Amino acid sequence: MENMEVIMGIIMNAGDAKSSAVEAIQAAKNGEFEKAEELLQHASSALVGAHRSQTSLLTKAAQGDKVEITIYMVHAQDHLMTTIAFNDLAKELVDLYKKLA
Incomplete structure (x- = not known):
């Protein structure tokens, strides 16, 4: 469980990114395009985190340190990858709402 802080960082940042992407879609749906862009930027920043x-986990493993695979790590990876895909979709939806407006 020594990697739990890192794993929780992945989960929390990915969750923050997804939440911002959802809010961006809603803002665009309401015609608030500047707000939508700000939210997408926030989502991208959270994904960087x-x-x-x-x-940091990949570097640790590459240096030969044993990195124990736990259900928490699997969950973090799943959460991150689905958030990346959702964020890409959110960008497309915001663009589509702009074109429709």
Whole structure:
């Protein structure tokens, strides 16, 4: 469980990113495009934080340190990857709402 702080960093940042992406879609749906762009920027920043946490684990493993795979780590990875996909979709939806407006 020594990696729990890093794992929680991935989960929390990914959750923050997804929440911001959802809010961006809602803002765009309401015609609030500047707010939507700000929220997408926040989502991207949160994803950078999640990636930094992930990279620290990958670096540790690459240096030959044993990194125990736990259900928490699997959950963190799943959460991060689905959030990345959702964030990409959110960007497309915001663009689509802009074109429809």
